[in-house]
Amino acid sequence: MKTLVQRIIHHRVWIMALVAVLLLAGCSSGGSSTETGSGSDSASGDTPAAAAATELKFPLTQTIPTLDPHLSLGGSNATIGLNIYEGLFAFNSKYEPVPNLAESYEVSEDGKDYTFHLRQGVLFHNGKEMKAEDVTASLNRWKDLAPRAKSSFGESTFNVVDDYTVQLKLNEPKNDILAQLSHVLNFAAIMPKEIVDAAGPEGVKEYIGTGPFKFVEWKTDQYVHVSKFDDFKPVDTPADGFSGHKEALVNDVYFTLATDNATRFSSFLAGDFDYIDIGVDNLPQVENDPEISLVKDLSTDFNLVFNKKSPLFSNLKNREAVAAVINAEDILLGITSTPELYRLNPSYMYTENTKWYSEAGSEAYNQNNPDKAKQLLQDAGYNGEVVRLLTTKDTGTFYSATLMLQSQLESIGVKTQIDIYDYATMLTKRADAGAWDIYLGPFIVPSTPSQLLYLNPTYGFADDAKLAELLSKATAAQSDEDIQAANDELQAYEWTYLAAIKIGDVYKYSAIRKNIEGLTTLYGIPNLANTRVSQK
Incomplete structure (x- = not known):
């Protein structure tokens, strides 16, 4: 290396x-x-x-x-x-x-x-x-x-x-x-x-x-x-x-x-x-x-998406417990195998997207606090229910990330099972509110918050009136100052509501003859x- x-x-x-x-x-x-x-x-x-x-x-x-x-x-x-x-x-x-x-x-x-x-x-x-x-x-x-x-x-x-x-x-x-x-x-x-x-x-x-x-x-x-x-x-x-x-x-x-x-x-x-x-x-x-030429490209970001209709993760305390235990670096290292191919980033946008980049709410990012997570589980009344992790082996990044997440969840006493499907079937299952609890995968980074699927009621079922209101406000803003203020407010609330948890940004190597x-x-x-x- x-x-x-x-x-x-x-x-x-x-x-x-x-x-x-x-x-x-x-x-x-x-x-x-x-x-x-x-x-x-x-x-x-x-x-x-x-x-x-x-x-x-x-x-x-x-x-x-x-x-x-x-x-x-x-x-x-x-x-x-x-x-x-x-x-x-x-x-x-x-x-x-x-x-x-x-x-x-x-x-x-x-x-x-x-x-x-x-x-x-x-x-x-x-x-x-x-x-x-x-x-x-x-x-x-x-x-x-x-x-x-x-x-x-x-x-x-x-x-x-x-x-x-x-x-x-x-x-x-x-x-x-x-x-x-x-x-x-x-x-x-x-x-x-x-x-x-x-x-x-x-x-x-x-x-x-x-x-x-x-x-x-x-x-x-x-x-x-x-x-x-x-x-x-x-x-x-x-x-x-x-x-x-x-x-x-x-x-x-x-x-x-x-x-x-x-x-x-x-x-x-x-x-x-x-x-x-x-x-x-x-x-x-x-x-x-x-x-052969080697190219290192900034490729995707990784996010953990909760099924907000599942019995477990309709409860905010359980979502907060997962956010508390997440060690983003360990998950990213499991995906890439080297620090050369990831970066920590609390924003749902790349830092390069200066119009929409925000660090609002970032105190909830990459907490790596198992003790806090255990207390939140206790407050939520968690009683050993199995958390279903939806993934695929069609590309190694989905599965390797899910394995790392499984290890972190089980370290605080959460029981898990990994449900593995081919990629097309996984997409079908992901649309079924009764089929999964957590999905962890790469997202091709959008250019505006309205393109963030996990803020949408049809994807992970983020059916929340305030989230919808703040997303609409951010999309309606016209001046750069209004856009920044509305975007900060939206991201700060997302880190409170936890439709999803940002893990980080991932690079990839390509070999080209x-x-x-x-x-x-x-x-x-x-x-x-x-x-x-x-x-x-």
Whole structure:
């Protein structure tokens, strides 16, 4: 590990200056550039590109419950959907919403009316031109289905003004509308109206978007195959994060399911994959390979979510007991195996998100106080009931974190059982109030508090009037001063109410073969547009 740390320190200056390692060499083969944390940009060189490969196999670490972008929650779904679909807006590398399928927009002086002007000539994969009727059908469905959007949009609707103009009228001003339209989980993806109209309870029946790749085949538990969309119309601005210019530089991408860490790494060593997330134990096998680049990215945060409808954790005292015993560093070390890959953080936002970062209520964070926890259990009347911990082994981080939590709970006399499911089933169980007590897992960090699922009544069942009031207040604030004050009040109350407990932020290492050029990632999710694969 010493060698790797020295290399990271030695290269920190040029990493930050170039802003992107694996990431975005655009259409050329001239050097790559790296950014740790938030995303990447492309760099072009003058060297002629090597002969390009036409196919890319990309490993997925989670099973795929659905390819409906309005329903999907997991990173694997987002990885696929980002390449098939587009939204009106997309995040750049600073988490700022940038117009994408929207050409421009206006907001009324009172902040209640949004007018979106659409790009013209954008085609769906079925050859139909995207128009306002498709946008309104897609977004009205999305806002009714996506937990992240429901609290912001309420009963407001998107309406057609003309073929290339859409209007949204809100009952009150909101500061998160564009951010909601940019997030890739519960993606506000635009699909043809007829696809939306034909969707059933299980989701859409066809996967048609406007993205650089079009859907070809989904072979369950094996792969999803997409191919280059020849009529894709890119935005004429520089690529940045998930925004700006996109171009399919390979003909076919196979998103290949490879949930077992050891098998996935063996496949990478064998040359089946050119990109892979790797654990610390595997670093010695690749860190000195001149044909492989290592990237350290700020990936997700980890949160413990309570089921507030469970008999045990509807009782605040029991939630407080868990908060008191939590040793965040031990859990994070169990997830990452090294202090190099985590940081303590009491805020539900990254420190880099200066608009929404807050330390209010942080005295309740990382208490590591077993004696206090035992007293709180006694006050709550805990009598040896079993606490059900919901998890999956499809990615090791869920399970390893849960094992660490189990040890801490049992150290204060709490009886536990770990219920393990495949990833898709775990998501189904998580929506069932009778199926679990605590869920511990990674969350792709949102850009606004309204995107925090665990503050929502449908996710962990945080049905609390004051929490809803404070969340609404934070979302309605307009000036920077009002936003900061409302956000501090919200986070301070969340640390009192305990819908969830923040554990910390997690980094990850990725290994990328040097024949991969132009790959972009943002909060750990890759965007394969602009990615070239040269022949080995």
